[in-house]
Amino acid sequence: MPWLGSAIPFSRDFDHFIQWVRKIMPPDIPYSLYLGGRTIYLVTSPRLYAKVIRISKTMSFDLLERDIFRKIFEMPKQDLEQYCIGMHGVAPPPGMSQEEANRIEMATKFAGQFKENWFSQTEGLKILSQRFIVEWERHIDDIIGKGEVKISLKRLIEHHFFWAATSVHFGSHLKDIAPDAAELFWEFEEGFLKLFQDTPRWMLPGAIRARDKLIGSMEKWLLQALEKVPEFASDEIWNEWWGGRILWQRVKTLTARGLSLRAKAVHQFGLLWGLNANTPPVISWMLIYILRNPLLLPKLQKEVESAIVLAPKLSIDWSALMRLPLFLSVYQESLRLSVSNMTARIVTDDTDVDGYIFKKGRMMLAPSRALHLSPVFDHPSHPVNEFWGERFLVDEGEKLKMMNSWRPFAGGITYCPGRYVAAAEIYGAIGILILKFDMRLEEPYGSIQHSPGRAGTGAVRPDRDGYIFLKRK
Template sequence: MLLKTNPHPRRKFGTGIPLRIKLGSRNLIYISSPSAILALFRHSKDLTTIPSIVRLLQNTFGAPKSIRMILERDNTGLSQTPIDGSNPLAEKDRYWYNMHRVLHTNLQGTSLEELSSRFIKNLEGELEKLCDGLEGNWFDFPDFSELVRRVCFKASVVALCGPHIFDLLPNFADLFWDFDANIIDLSNGKPRWLIPNGYRARDRYLAAVKKWNLFAKENARDCGDAEWDEFYGSKVMRERAQVLGKIEGFSADMLASQTSAMIWGASGNIIPAISWCLIETLTRPSLLTSVLQEITPSSAADILNISSLLSSPLLQSLFSEVLRLRTSVTVQRTPRSDFQLGSYKIPKGSVMFSSSWHEQRDPTIWNESPTLRSPVPHPLTDFWAERFLIYDDDPYSGPSLPSTTTSPTSKPPYDTTMKPKFTITPVSGSFIPFGGGKKVCPGRFYAKYEAICGMALFLSMYEIELDVKAGEVEMNKKFFFGGVMPSKNKISGRMRRRL
């Protein structure tokens, strides 16, 4: 509550000073400032996420209590070579090392390409279905975010888990979003008697995932090193299940919770992010014109020119600005032994956390001033698609506070043909939607692909009009500290297939 209502706790309590917060029976230490956060990321070896992930799997994803023993007995770390003095575990029982390896190797390189191209193909199919029989006529929708959720969820889950999940569980999307609506109450550990509907929604979601786990295991055949198979879908899901299945004591209920967390991790944040990318663009006509120019393919054969989309400075900046403004995650770390953070000693076992919401809105770090090409203020509470663009001839541009204190003149000498560069480097430690260090989100490259290419596909296939103006759409703060917050209100509008 303190953090939800206080926009800049750092100003009130001091820069970089760890702040002890008592939350019920929990003692937490709030870490702020880029230097302290970067120190956490640099010291990945001295810090662990075990207590926070055990808590997440139990509270939010309903894992049996005994999962704690399996996750805590493995203090061997994330690297192939176990940490000196750690428990002598067989390699197959090293949960953290095996999961880290499987997640990071299979969400990059050729596996990422396979997953991403399947997502785009599925999304194209889902978008095509929306206008079946309408022959280019306008059709109305009552709730744009719900529409984006519907088409993107199916495209994303089929790419990740294969098509059978929806044959087996035709209402899987409803089960997922009913669960998602309760995620904050569950993660806060509210008891069943207080939120019976939340627990019921989770029970149904877990039961569905357990059924799919079993189905995939029973039907999958040995497919060697294939990037994809129809029963597990992506290689990351197949190898995850294989690794977890070998860990001594890892039960079917534990696997159901772990898989539920994986499916949520791969959809729960990125789908609201795609929605925001579209809402922010569609409500700003000049931005929409610029975005449409970026997404027009160079050849008629391609519906999308993927590599040019992913390297577009404007599209990368737009996506980053959505994450800056709409994400509220905590990044949590616990010291394995007493940990020196600057001049402060953080006791072994404490849970340290930092907040993306506060770091990403800190006016002592971020640039909100006018630039040569956009000579109006850009408050950090507002969306500005170009915030992460830097121009070589403009000392006022870029995401971090300009080093110069004078304001841009009204008739500045700047090169109108100069192309900007996209950058997040000046705000490292302050821009943390994906966490950082060795435990950084393994899905960040896929997330970028889904957001930029997903948005491009919507806009290249449809003309869309929303019944709201720029800046009018509120976030649903019920999801504060839960990731990318969705929009609060229903947004009606109309759309038609581009011919």
């Protein structure tokens, strides 16, 4: 269409759009797309994906991050300029050399904080995972008595799971300041992609109101946390005001740069979004898939019993839990079908990719859904677009081929730093539900599907509610 190009089919039904592209285009080349006045490059081949994410000198994620904080979270302009010093593709301020700017850039500091606190085998991950399990068990015990309980799937995950996770990462007192944060969060999340796409603000009053109220709550939380616990003890991982140590470290880094309270609240709100926009939808879909396949549930129960002990005291062998073959396959298959992220880069200089020139100033997108629906996942009895819990239970050679196309956490410099935290929360939450309760799913409003138009933001929420029936064993 004139000016719009492929913008409407691309954003309306991305899966259908990719299937159409695969029919008319060769499978292993980059494509140029015209989307509403902008030319982008689309990479859908696993081989090319692996190649482009390794290009660091002329492909910048930092410019995209700047746009996210500017368009979606509206970080104050002066703060944003300070925050972006040293970013790849951002010119240094007057009077500062590029070398000086590079020395004070903050991305490396944040990456180090994530690695120290959240990565596999760290003490921080172990402590936060255990705290989450205690919070999650408390939430579900509060809502389930001795009989059978019927609970909204959205209420179970988007409220109770939201607060179990958020109370761990942001401390025990955020809920006192913002008791309606869960409901506001999902109202904002509905407008997240539209805000980035420059949709007129008057069309998104609810999302903007929810965002501004949540950021205001973040400011109040920061002021209280800074007053109550200005410094973390050197051996402390968690406390009730800050939650995880990483939250305090991030604020300390931003304070040293001279950013305002508002900017620090915006930055922490960005982390709140990253933690909750992705994990709850994946848990929702994992539950849906398991409960739609009744023969799968007893097999999973048998596996999980070897890693989780409920009595006399809850105990989890995290290493064993994360290696359970069927549970791992169900987790990977759920991510494959429910995650739709866009590995995105801004081209900072003309770049040769397999003989094709990516022009400076344009955007490169490598969508995970294009990879996740590739023929490598197809099976004669289980089509690529359908859930099959045992899809990843294959020999090592076949699994390696699959994993080259399995990119739920993006890649390169944008490889999700919260992937270990997310996995622990998902495994723990589902594992406890499987062991403690007999469960069944009811879909009274029709078969639950992916929300339309959600491609590119991460995990895709269910498009409607359903009910989970839980009966304590």
